[in-house]
Amino acid sequence: MSDKLMHTPLNKLHQNNNARMTAFAGYDMPLQYENGIMSEHLHTRSQAGLFDVSHMGQIVLRGNDFNQVAEALENLIPMEVKTLKVDRQRYGFFTNSTGGILDDFMFSNRGDHIYMVVNASRKEDDIKHLREHLEPLGVSVKNLENRALIALQGPASEKVLSEHYPKISNMHFMDVSTIPIAGAECWISRSGYTGEDGFEISIPNKAAESVTKTLLKHKSVELVGLGARDSLRLEAGLCLYGQDIDTTTSPVAAGLKWAMHKSRLSEGQKEGSFPGANKILSEIKNGSEYKLAGFVPLGKAPIRTDTQLFDNGTSSVPIGRITSGLFSPTQKHPIAVGYIKSEFSHLGSRVNAQVRGKLLEIEVTSLPFVKKNFKKN
Numbered sequence: 001m002s003d004k005l006m007h008t009p010l011n012k013l014h015q016n017n018n019a020r021m022t023a024f025a026g027y028d029m030p031l032q033y034e035n036g037i038m039s040e041h042l043h044t045r046s047q048a049g050l051f052d053v054s055h056m057g058q059i060v061l062r063g064n065d066f067n068q069v070a071e072a073l074e075n076l077i078p079m080e081v082k083t084l085k086v087d088r089q090r091y092g093f094f095t096n097s098t099g100g101i102l103d104d105f106m107f108s109n110r111g112d113h114i115y116m117v118v119n120a121s122r123k124e125d126d127i128k129h130l131r132e133h134l135e136p137l138g139v140s141v142k143n144l145e146n147r148a149l150i151a152l153q154g155p156a157s158e159k160v161l162s163e164h165y166p167k168i169s170n171m172h173f174m175d176v177s178t179i180p181i182a183g184a185e186c187w188i189s190r191s192g193y194t195g196e197d198g199f200e201i202s203i204p205n206k207a208a209e210s211v212t213k214t215l216l217k218h219k220s221v222e223l224v225g226l227g228a229r230d231s232l233r234l235e236a237g238l239c240l241y242g243q244d245i246d247t248t249t250s251p252v253a254a255g256l257k258w259a260m261h262k263s264r265l266s267e268g269q270k271e272g273s274f275p276g277a278n279k280i281l282s283e284i285k286n287g288s289e290y291k292l293a294g295f296v297p298l299g300k301a302p303i304r305t306d307t308q309l310f311d312n313g314t315s316s317v318p319i320g321r322i323t324s325g326l327f328s329p330t331q332k333h334p335i336a337v338g339y340i341k342s343e344f345s346h347l348g349s350r351v352n353a354q355v356r357g358k359l360l361e362i363e364v365t366s367l368p369f370v371k372k373n374f375k376k377n
Contacts, residue, residue, distance in 0.1 A: 008054035009148040009208040017223055025120035027055040030225040037227035041329040044194055044232055045370075048154035049224035050215055057123025058144040058202060061114040061134065069114050072137040073107070076129070078251070078260040078274045084109045089174045089189050091259050093251065094129060099279030100247040101254070102129065104239070106200075108176045108189060115176075115187065117149070117200070119241045147187075148208035153198030153232070155373065156220035161188075161199060163218070173197075173374040182207070182214040193229065195236025195372045234324050234335065237294065237368030243305065244292065244323040244337060252283040253339060255292045255367070290320060290339040294367040295353075299360055302327050302334040303353045309340055310352045310359065319344055319351065328369060335369050336362070 005028040014021065019030035030052065032040060043049055063069040070081035079092045086109050094102035103122040108115045118126045123143075130141045152160060161168045165179040168188075176189040184207035192198035203211050215221055230240070239245045245254050263269045266281050297303050302325055309320040325336030344351055347366055352359035 006055075008052055009205045010052045010054060010150075010212060013209055013212060014052065014223075019223070019225060022226065024226060025055055027120065029055060030223070032225040032227045033223050035222070037225070037231065038329050040222065040224040040228035041231050043222050044154045044196060044224055044228060045330055046155065047220040047222070048152055048156040048160055048198075048218070049194070049228065049232075050212065050221050051151040051153065051224050051229055052148075052212075053151050053200070054148040054208070055120040056149055057116075057118040057120065057126060058147050058149060059116040059118060059123075059127065059130065060142045060144060061116065061130070061139055062112070062142070063137075063139040066109060066112060066114070068137075069134075069139050070109075072134045072139045073114065074264075074270070074273070076133055076274065078264045078277070078280065080261040080263055081107070081114070083261075086111050087176050089176050089191060093245075093256070093259070094126070095251070095274055095276040095280065096247055097275050098248075099250050099276030099283070101241075101245045101249050101251055101256075102126070102247060104241055104245065106189065106191065110176070110187075121242050144202075146205050148203045148205055149200060150203065150208070150212055150215075151192050151194075151198060151200045152215060152221070153192045153194040153196050153224075154220075155197060157196075157198045158375070160215060160218045160221055164214075168199075171375075173376045182211045184211050186211065190375065193236075193238060194232040195238065195368060195370055195374075196232075197373050197375045230324075231326055231329060234326060234337065235328055235330055235368065235370040236372055237337070239292070239337075240324060250280065250283055250288050252280060253288040253290045253292060257284060287342055289342060291342050291345040292323075292337060292367075293340050293345050294365040294369060295322065295325075295336040295338060295362045296365050297334045297336070297353070297360060297362045298350075300334070301355055301360060303336040303355065303360070303362060307336075307338075308354045309338065309362075310354065311344060312350060312352060312361075322353065330370050337367065340364070 089108035320340030322338035
């Protein structure tokens with residue numbers, strides 16, 4: 001790939017709205033707009049924020065029928081695919097031979113095919129991985145470069161979309177549907193990355209700007225950049241690939257056991273038939289050396305990524321590290337997540353974070369920091 005940054009179909013719209021742009025995963029992306037990260041964050045929590053996430057990968061898997069595609073995909077992930085109902089979505093992740101996470105993603109059953117949304121930084125590797133393992137089984141892997149992706153997040157998002165398609169109110173968390181917005185065929189999932197109710201909307205490239213502008217006409221909707229997207233997802237306790245999880249991270253340590261189906265685990269019908277199963281099943285049984293935990297500093301200083309953690313004794317050996325940390329606009333104090341040795345991971349435990357050569361006391365807390373507001377029923 002060249003060093004030149006790629007542009008999403010909404011790049012011109014960002015420039016026209018005075019976005020402060022930044023390089024992210026090979027793309028020129030909006031970090032924030034004129035109102036700033038704090039304002040964008042709070043607006044999403046109270047009304048509706050609109051994010052450009054077109055840098056992410058959109059992939060379609062097709063075979064003779066859904067079951068063939070589902071069975072092939074189940075070889076690569078510790079989730080059930082066959083049991084996913086039509087027009088429903090599920091969270092998943094690829095594992096490697098050592099039990100690490102190659103990428104996490106969303107996948108949905110669209111009747112005759114599977115639609116996936118994968119992380120921008122991993123999409124080329126994911127496509128290669130899928131083609132290598134699925135094409136020999138008769139499943140085609142198509143990278144959709146002709147569609148943009150936006151996310152409308154926040155408590156007002158249902159009301160905004162209902163004005164274009166009233167039946168949107170019938171959708172629940174992780175439902176997917178095809179609906180028209182401003183004359184364009186949009187693929188919509190009721191999901192997102194903020195902890196708020198919201199939708200992710202796939203749009204044909206040629207209609208991306210007109211659909212986005214139409215949604216922005218609503219008084220509740222404002223553009224939001226990557227800065228607030230990061231603070232929103234951290235408050236919701238959601239992992240960021242490449243920062244909180246990666247190829248060396250165990251899904252057990254990352255607190256992702258909930259995403260793995262019992263049928264794929266010990267004594268299940270399809271036990272261990274995915275990469276790295278031995279390591280993962282062993283950790284489920286015996287526990288992992290480290291665990292992902294939430295942290296709140298007892299002082300006002302934020303605890304940043306890669307800060308090392310130490311116990312309260314005299315040991316100079318680190319017991320963990322912070323993977324994400326920032327000031328929480330909602331809680332109005334610093335928050336962080338990171339990995340800590342399991343024996344120190346109990347709620348209320350206090351450990352030290354090394355910040356600028358000083359040891360600052362922080363407390364282990366539960367995740368998420370802010371209650372999730374998904375529409376589940």
